[in-house]
Amino acid sequence: MVTVSELNVPHMPQWCPGCGDFGILISLKGAIAKLGLNPHEVVVVSGIGCSGKLPHYIKTYGYEGIHGRALPAATGIHLANHKLTTIVVGGDGDGYGIGMGHFIHTMRRNFDMTYIVHDNEIYGLTTGQTSPTTKKGVKTKSTPFGSIDTEVNPPLLALAAGATFVARGFSGDIPHLTELIAKGIAHRGIAFIDVFQPCVTYRKDLPYELYQKKIYKLEAEGHNPSDWEAALKKARETDRWPIGVFYQEQKPIYTDEIPFISESPLAKHDISKIDISKFVEEFF
Amino acid sequence: MAVINRVNFKIGGPAGSGVATVGLLFAKCLQRAGLNVFGTNDYPSLIKGGHNTYMVAASPEPVYSIVDGFDILIALDQLTASLHSHELTHKGALIYDSDKVKGGWPTDRPDIMCIGAPLTQMAAQAGGEIMFNTVALGASMGIMQLDFQILEGMMRKIWARKGEAVVQANIAAAKAGYDFSKEALREPFKVKIEFVKREKTMFINGNEASVLGAVRAGCKFVAEYPMSPSSAILHLMAGHEREYGIIVKQTEDEIAAANMIAGAAFAGVRAMTATSGGGFSLMVEALGNMGIAEIPCVIFESQRAGPSTGLPTYTEQADLQFVLHASQGEFPRVVIAPGDPQECYIEAINAFNIAELVQTPVIVLLDKFLSESSMTIEDVRRIPVQIDRGKLLSDEQMAAASGFKRYAITEDGISPRCLPGQRNGIHVCSSYEHDETGFTSEAPDVRVAMINKRARKLAAIPQPIIAPSFAGASEEEAQILLVCWGSTKMPMLEALKLLGRSGIKARMMHIRYASPFPARAVLSALMKAKNTLIFEGNSEAQMRSLILQKTGYYIEKTCLRYDGRPFTPEEICEAAKKAIERKMI
Ligand SMILES: Cc1ncc(C[n+]2csc(CCOP(=O)(O)OP(=O)(O)O)c2C)c(N)n1
Ligand code: SF4
Ligand SMILES: [Mg+2]
Numbered sequence: 001m002v003t004v005s006e007l008n009v010p011h012m013p014q015w016c017p018g019c020g021d022f023g024i025l026i027s028l029k030g031a032i033a034k035l036g037l038n039p040h041e042v043v044v045v046s047g048i049g050c051s052g053k054l055p056h057y058i059k060t061y062g063y064e065g066i067h068g069r070a071l072p073a074a075t076g077i078h079l080a081n082h083k084l085t086t087i088v089v090g091g092d093g094d095g096y097g098i099g100m101g102h103f104i105h106t107m108r109r110n111f112d113m114t115y116i117v118h119d120n121e122i123y124g125l126t127t128g129q130t131s132p133t134t135k136k137g138v139k140t141k142s143t144p145f146g147s148i149d150t151e152v153n154p155p156l157l158a159l160a161a162g163a164t165f166v167a168r169g170f171s172g173d174i175p176h177l178t179e180l181i182a183k184g185i186a187h188r189g190i191a192f193i194d195v196f197q198p199c200v201t202y203r204k205d206l207p208y209e210l211y212q213k214k215i216y217k218l219e220a221e222g223h224n225p226s227d228w229e230a231a232l233k234k235a236r237e238t239d240r241w242p243i244g245v246f247y248q249e250q251k252p253i254y255t256d257e258i259p260f261i262s263e264s265p266l267a268k269h270d271i272s273k274i275d276i277s278k279f280v281e282e283f284f
Numbered sequence: 285m286a287v288i289n290r291v292n293f294k295i296g297g298p299a300g301s302g303v304a305t306v307g308l309l310f311a312k313c314l315q316r317a318g319l320n321v322f323g324t325n326d327y328p329s330l331i332k333g334g335h336n337t338y339m340v341a342a343s344p345e346p347v348y349s350i351v352d353g354f355d356i357l358i359a360l361d362q363l364t365a366s367l368h369s370h371e372l373t374h375k376g377a378l379i380y381d382s383d384k385v386k387g388g389w390p391t392d393r394p395d396i397m398c399i400g401a402p403l404t405q406m407a408a409q410a411g412g413e414i415m416f417n418t419v420a421l422g423a424s425m426g427i428m429q430l431d432f433q434i435l436e437g438m439m440r441k442i443w444a445r446k447g448e449a450v451v452q453a454n455i456a457a458a459k460a461g462y463d464f465s466k467e468a469l470r471e472p473f474k475v476k477i478e479f480v481k482r483e484k485t486m487f488i489n490g491n492e493a494s495v496l497g498a499v500r501a502g503c504k505f506v507a508e509y510p511m512s513p514s515s516a517i518l519h520l521m522a523g524h525e526r527e528y529g530i531i532v533k534q535t536e537d538e539i540a541a542a543n544m545i546a547g548a549a550f551a552g553v554r555a556m557t558a559t560s561g562g563g564f565s566l567m568v569e570a571l572g573n574m575g576i577a578e579i580p581c582v583i584f585e586s587q588r589a590g591p592s593t594g595l596p597t598y599t600e601q602a603d604l605q606f607v608l609h610a611s612q613g614e615f616p617r618v619v620i621a622p623g624d625p626q627e628c629y630i631e632a633i634n635a636f637n638i639a640e641l642v643q644t645p646v647i648v649l650l651d652k653f654l655s656e657s658s659m660t661i662e663d664v665r666r667i668p669v670q671i672d673r674g675k676l677l678s679d680e681q682m683a684a685a686s687g688f689k690r691y692a693i694t695e696d697g698i699s700p701r702c703l704p705g706q707r708n709g710i711h712v713c714s715s716y717e718h719d720e721t722g723f724t725s726e727a728p729d730v731r732v733a734m735i736n737k738r739a740r741k742l743a744a745i746p747q748p749i750i751a752p753s754f755a756g757a758s759e760e761e762a763q764i765l766l767v768c769w770g771s772t773k774m775p776m777l778e779a780l781k782l783l784g785r786s787g788i789k790a791r792m793m794h795i796r797y798a799s800p801f802p803a804r805a806v807l808s809a810l811m812k813a814k815n816t817l818i819f820e821g822n823s824e825a826q827m828r829s830l831i832l833q834k835t836g837y838y839i840e841k842t843c844l845r846y847d848g849r850p851f852t853p854e855e856i857c858e859a860a861k862k863a864i865e866r867k868m869i
Contacts, residue, residue: 011723043704045547048715055712056723061704062712063550065543066573072507072540076547076555077704079531080505084551084705105536260529267552267703269529271502272671279496279524280665283486284316 004033006059013057020197021050023171024118025057028087030178032060035185042085045074047099049091049125051118051197068098071106071115078111081267082255085185086113093123096132096152107161107190112253114184114191117154118171120199121206128202140202154194155235155246159228165191166231166246170215171198172208176243183245189253196241211241218244286476289319291428292350293340295420296368297360300332302417306358307338308658309421309438314342315487315660316434318480322347322774323487324657324850329512329596335363344480348624348659348774351782351853355475356427358420360403365389372396375474379423379465381416399423399468406460411453418454422461427473432462434479486661490654490771491516493625494584496664497632498556499528502671503582505555506532507544509563512596513652514586517558538563542570545581549574550713552676552703554636558584561603562592568610571645573715575615578691578699578738580639580674582632586650589848598848599652601770601821605829607647608799614735616742618646619798623753623773626661627796628654633669634749641674642741643698649798651821653850654771675700682706689720693733697740742800750797751805756780762791763864765813767839769795769827771850772819778853783860790860798830807835817841817863819856841866 007029015021032042042060046052048067055062061084065073070090078086095103095117106115122140123129129142133154137146158166165187169177177195184191196211223244224230231247255261293310297303304325311323319342327336341350353373359365359380369378369389375397378389382400389398401423403416410419418439425435436455443451488496495517498506508518522532535541538559545555559567564585574581587603589595607619618638622631628650635646675698677685682702690711692699699720702709711722717734719725755777756762768776773794783790793809795802810816810831818828818839823846832838843859845851 040707040710041705043551053724056714059710061710062714062722063547064712064714064716065546065577066569066715069539069543069570072535072543073547073550075533075540076505076507076544076549077551078547079533079544080548080551080553080555081703081705101536102540105540258531260526261531266504266529266531266548267705269504269553271504271554274500274502274528276496276500277665278527279499280486280663283488283492283496284484 001036002033002039004029007032007039009057009059014053015050016201018200019050020120020171020199021054021118023174023177024089024116024195024197025054027171027174027177027181028116029058030174031181031185034178034182037085041083042087043077045070045077045086045088047090047094049094051089051091052094054089068094069102070094071099071102074113075106075111078113079255079266081265082112082261083265087185088113088115090117091124092117092119092121092131092133096154100132104157104161107158107163107192110164110189110251110253112188112255114181114193116181116193116195118197119154119194120197120203122199122202124199124202153235156232158192159231159235159247163192164189164251165248167191167193168195168243168246169193170196170211170243172211173243176217180244187248189251196243214241215243216240218242218246286472287474288476288478289480290343291356291475291477292352292354293356293424294337294354294368294371295358295360296335296337296364298332299327299330299334299336301360303336303360304338306417306421307340309442310424311340311342311658312487313425313430313435313438314340314477315485316438317430317477318482319343320346320660321487322349322657322659324350324653327597335367337364337368348777349853351778356424358424359385360417360420361385369393369396377427377473379420397469397473399427399465401461401464401468403461406464407457410457410460415454415457418457419461422458423465426462426465427469428475428477430477431479432459435462484663486663487658488625488661489656489658490622490625490628490650491586491656492520493628494632494648494650495520497629498582498636499524499530500669501633501636502554503556503636504530504553505545505548506530506557507535507541507555508557508559509535509538509541511560511563513588513655514558514560514584516655517584538566539570542567542583546570546574546579549579549581550704554640556582556584558586560586560588561590561606564603564607564610572611572613572615574645575611575617575738576613576717577713577715578643579645579713580643581645582635582639582648583645584648584650586652586655588652595848597652599821599850600846600848601651601772602823602826602846603649604798604822604826607649608830615738616642616644617799618642618644618742618745619649620646621649621770621796621798622654623770623794623796624654625659626664629664630667631796637670637672638745640676641672642744643674643701644741649770651771657774674698677702677706679706682709685709690722691718691720691734693720693737696744697737698744745800747802750800750802752793752795752802752809754791754793754809756791757789759791759809759812761789762813763789764815764817764860765791765793765809766856766860767793767795767816767818769798769820772821775851775853776819776856779856779860782853782857788861788864795827801830801834803834806831807837810835810837810839815863815867817843817860819843819851819859821845821850
């Protein structure tokens with residue numbers, strides 16, 4: 001059992017004051033405490049970006065890999081030791097740009113992991129270029145005349161790919177996000193949470209107030225999260241921005257189908273004396 | 285007088301006609317007869333059609349390559365008969381499908397025995413046209429008077445999974461061919477196979493031996509994206525996934541594969557991937573991640589002729605400098621180039637032990653020739669194996685730990701390692717430069733300390749493991765030192781036999797470890813040699829550059845082959861002779 005303060009590290013996060021990443025960090029710590037997880041049995045995995053620094057700011061095991069590759073790295077960690085709680089965090093560029101291939105494939109594999117995307121609709125760490133979620137027409141450093149690309153729709157993609165838990169949160173609503181992350185971690189299967197994360201430095205045109213004005217809670221309007229078609233519709237809404245759980249379903253998870261890890265995770269298997277006799281005989 | 289137990293064999297036909305299967309079965313029959321066998325293939329990047337061949341050499345002594353011509357040629361199509369009949373030795377036998385091949389072999393070779401058999405018809409009678417290649421196999425065994433029981437035993441083992449009906453049909457097909465060819469001979473064939481009693485041997489190729497070594501070493505996680513000539517590693521691993529408790533994952537690309545094994549290794553399992561140069565190109569960024577974050581991973585890279593798609597099913601040794609330098613920045617890496625299937629087994633085990641010993645990526649450099657060439661080796665279970673996980677701490681040690689620092693600066697540069705899930709070890713495994721705790725640091729002194737720490741690690745690898753190997757004449761009597769690395773060892777060993785027969789005293793130096801490089805041993809051998817010549821399967825003499833860089837010694841004479849084919853023993857022999865002559869002039 002752990003309290004939120006026990007998850008604190010001795011140094012301050014190096015994010016801009018007011019950055020939405022703080023809200024996600026606080027919510028993640030809250031969710032871990034709420035679920036009563038042991039910090040040494042949690043691994044927080046990230047790629048590179050402002051968001052990617054998060055593993056350094058929480059007292060659990062961490063893995064900060066390379067840009068866009070957090071999901072495959074997390075997959076390796078999860079398959080090596082599926083008894084750990086594996087939580088992946090990253091930016092919209094990390095997950096939907098350079099890492100888009102891994103995103104789709106991870107969503108269809110139903111690993112028991114949680115993927116939280118700090119979706120600020122911009123490349124923060126590289127000082128403000130367009131991202132895959134930057135809306136068409138938005139001016140950034142790399143699109144001074146307005147982005148020509150149509151933006152991607154992450155919840156819609158996750159639904160189409162077969163994800164079994166698809167949600168969206170807002171870093172400005174910490175109690176709601178804490179609840180959402182806790183639900184995602186508790187979900188048995190892949191849990192995907194796209195989080196509206198204001199970047200106060202490079203997306204001044206997307207301030208907290210705008211999010212507050214536009215968002216509404218799915219649960220408050222009676223959305224049924226077991227209805228996939230309804231989830232698709234909600235994910236496509238653009239005039240108002242829904243947060244909460246779009247979709248959740250129970251399905252066997254990936255590791256259920258690997259018989260030899262049902263007793264103990266792979267990392268605990270004894271490798272000191274492997275008998276290859278039967279294998280050798282194949283070559284006689 | 286017949287030659288006993290020494291034969292060279294070739295089979296050719298279009299892709300999809302079972303050329304490799306018959307070749308392999310031919311080899312395995314002779315292996316079971318107690319001979320030493322070598323088998324290799326040649327095929328274009330096609331699924332149907334084209335021209336495929338499989339070649340086998342068998343002998344009472346160890347064989348490492350094909351030398352001289354072929355005593356038996358099976359032509360499953362016209363093209364094979366036309367292309368390869370001239371490679372037959374005096375009184376060699378051409379066995380062909382009389383329904384498909386209507387002549388076309390050299391008329392100036394009245395000495396060869398032509399055995400035209402209605403293979404397809406005979407197969408149909410035995411139970412199915414598809415077995416025409418089994419009939420051909422039976423025919424080749426018939427002329428050599430191999431005990432039919434050996435062939436029958438082979439058929440039973442190979443087809444057992446398909447049920448008794450398939451076994452019986454194949455035995456009948458083989459028997460039909462066997463009896464036919466015995467009848468068809470005008471005079472006894474020049475080669476006769478007599479059973480030799482000996483301990484069971486293995487007939488295994490480089491890919492298979494690498495997998496076997498990896499399994500023995502306790503590899504528990506394989507992530508791979510298919511690419512010739514490494515895909516067989518994925519298939520073989522996947523086939524043994526449940527038996528040995530190994531998670532085998534075909535990934536969306538090689539980037540995912542490399543990052544997955546890094547994650548798995550961080551979480552505590554021995555993990556590997558396999559690929560060829562193209563896939564390795566995609567893994568390069570992850571390789572650097574393994575380097576800076578000190579993650580022990582093993583990557584098998586089976587070279588094919590590049591760059592880009594190149595000659596996908598042909599061999600080359602041109603990725604040496606690439607794998608040595610791939611990635612931005614500097615970090616220690618291990619690069620091992622085994623020379624034959626037995627070394628693949630041994631070095632696969634070394635690779636996993638070394639990866640954990642020095643906590644850095646290990647690349648095992650194979651090539652298409654080594655990956656897909658098979659030879660008989662002793663039962664590998666006789667090779668002593670130790671599993672050494674280096675400075676990995678146990679749960680008990682971690683339970684008692686306090687103030688654990690994952691990247692502690694130590695004398696040998698290697699830090700004690702713990703795994704997620706263990707108490708008191710919380711840290712971040714980071715691709716950023718970091719301090720001893722793993723926390724990001726860009727401080728100049730930390731940076732220098734960390735670069736130096738990592739650079740010290742390779743010295744922990746025992747010198748005897750990385751030492752080059754030698755064969756042939758002694759250092760004192762050798763007229764020439766022939767230098768090679770990787771799979772060139774195989775034709776080189778055959779070349780040493782040829783040179784010995786022509787009275788030349790040659791010595792081979794085979795370099796297995798490109799990093800860490802055995803500089804002292806290599807330099808000493810080069811300095812003592814009267815004459816030196818290096819053989820490489822690339823156009824730039826990449827190992828020569830490495831030797832120059834590491835020892836200051838420049839090997840003047842090179843013999844380079846980069847047409848996609850492996851060296852032949854004959855050309856090595858010729859090059860050595862020329863180099864000796866040049867020295868004498
Ligand atoms: C292979 C590679 N290409 C480019 C970069 C540079 N880079 C670092 S972070 C980043 C994008 C960051 O945007 P995002 O993922 O949205 O994260 P944020 O900073 O917004 O949280 C880029 C392009 C890199 N580190 N690696
Ligand atoms: S640049 Fe934007 S995303 Fe990055 S820390 Fe600053 S506010 Fe946050
Ligand atoms: Mg971003």
